[in-house]
Amino acid sequence: EMRFLTPRMAALRRLGQCPSTGILISQLHTSSRASAKQHYKMLVLGGGSGGITMSARMKRMMGAENVAVVEPSEMHYYQPIWTLVGAGAKTVASSGRPTASVMPSGVKWVKSKVQEINPDTNTVRTDDGTEISYEYLIVGLGLQLHYEKIKGLPEGFEHPKIGSNYSVQTVEKTWKALQNFKEGNAVFTFPNTPVKCAGAPQKIMYLSDAFLRKTGKREKAKVIYNTSLPVLFGVKKYADSLWDVVKCRDLQVNLRQNLIEVRADKQEAVFENLDKPGETKVFEYEMLHVTPPMGPHLVLKGSPLADEAGWLDLNKDTLQHNKYPNVFGIGDCANLPTAKTAAAVDRLKLMLGQPLETFPINQAKERRLMYHLKADMMPHLYWHGLLRGLWGGPGPYRKVFHLGMK
Known part of the structure; x- marks a missing residue:
């Protein structure tokens, strides 16, 4: 090994x-x-x-x-499965x-x-x-999570309509907020710090969008992604595909917006514009998913x-x-x-x-296969391969899938 x-x-x-x-x-x-x-x-x-x-x-x-x-x-x-817990597809247990x-x-x-x-x-x-x-x-x-660096958190999680897939205490609150959604803004955030699993803050937005469509509530929802980053995603190939998804699903993306305060009793989230210091904007929400600031x-x-x-x-x-x-x-x-x-x-x-890429298909495209890999195959590899020191990464599989050519 x-x-x-x-x-x-x-x-x-x-x-x-x-x-x-x-x-x-x-x-x-x-x-x-x-x-x-x-x-x-x-x-x-x-x-x-x-x-x-x-x-x-x-x-x-x-x-x-x-x-x-x-x-x-x-x-x-x-922890990667918490994205699916927040969307109601898996249990915390x-x-x-x-x-x-x-x-x-x-x-x-x-x-x-x-x-x-x-x-x-x-x-x-x-x-x-x-x-x-x-x-x-x-x-x-x-990494350490720093909810406390956002004014009004973590105590704001005692209120409904707010959750976070990044902690075991708050991940089920995401699903509750999604289930109870009636009409208004569904707001998803990305902080002004390094984060673990940079795709997770977006994944819950896409899953929530799919759930709202499935339950007939999407027309009454405005789905908003407020990210502190100057880009949608760091790898251009995937960013280009994600912009297509965003456009196709009518999702609103605001770049360089950093969450600084949550007024959970009023269902308001306050964001600062990182390109214009001191400028803030208040978003009312019917659902809020918080990705906390993180640090060493x-x-x-x-x-x-x-x-x-x-x-x-x-x-x-x-x-x-x-x-x-x-x-x-x-x-x-x-x-x-x-x-x-x-x-x-x-x-x-x-x-x-x-x-x-590990698989011989375009991984920038949305596919059901990729969902099943995340939901079923990866947890198995994690518990029975990685944690036992037997799984050393996708290298050998990549070789097989690409017939040794990559």
Whole structure:
């Protein structure tokens, strides 16, 4: 299974075979046997998809007793399915499994929050005061949601007609608002920060539009997408197709509009015009879907591992930290060009190239097949492939589907 992650995994392998910070690993490991509970050869921060996947791979590489994962949550969620939960096509229950069931057997689960990371001493402190030392660290802390950066939230979610597919507490409220829709504006937002799954804020709009048409309410609805981005989507090929969809379905798109306040009691959402500072516009809504501002984990932001913006500072080819060679990272917490936001993709000019597509059909087109892949095939691959460290991405499938020509 290692063949999919070179040269990144190769770098980790090399690290395992050479002295770390001047101390031979074998000696360090032997000397710490007495306090084995406090010391691990491999410490993984975060039990999300990145953390669990890497802990499964590390277990096979180093042995389960040498690996620990720090994760406070009792439940592990497959979050991409929340788009379908918000549209009433899936249940929240189907998206989650107990963390204990996805943790690789034999790997130590430290059920705490990370409080402090000290890479200079190779230690991590958890919120219950426990200090854990490591030889290698993999940081997979993901993104933090910041509903509180929007005035009137999160308390506004106590009111009806407002939801958000980005949190387990608010995703069912999206479906409730959609079901109870009578007439007026259905407003969907995209914040002025990097986000995870940049397509999700639009997907719920398209699914809501389809639901309103199916239930005969679409004529009484004005569907509005207010995005802080200067583009509809960062990859030009898909953006062009999405503009066609928007036109065809009579959806209103307003660029450079950033949600700054929700007056849930009045059903009003206030947006600022990012191109004209100080200019705001109030939208009344019958339904509001909020994509919250997001940012790096606060623990990471205040640590020596972060770059100026607070993201984990990694080498993009090896996923190895630029300053601490025994630290690696994975997922949304890193400052990699596999950007969390479509705007960053623009800045990196990656959109100038052709996207690498897995299937031998135009993936910019709407297709029922793609829906079934998202709803049925991908969750299966996630639970039974990715999290067990067996699925290394779509590369081999891409080769098969394109008959080895791409």
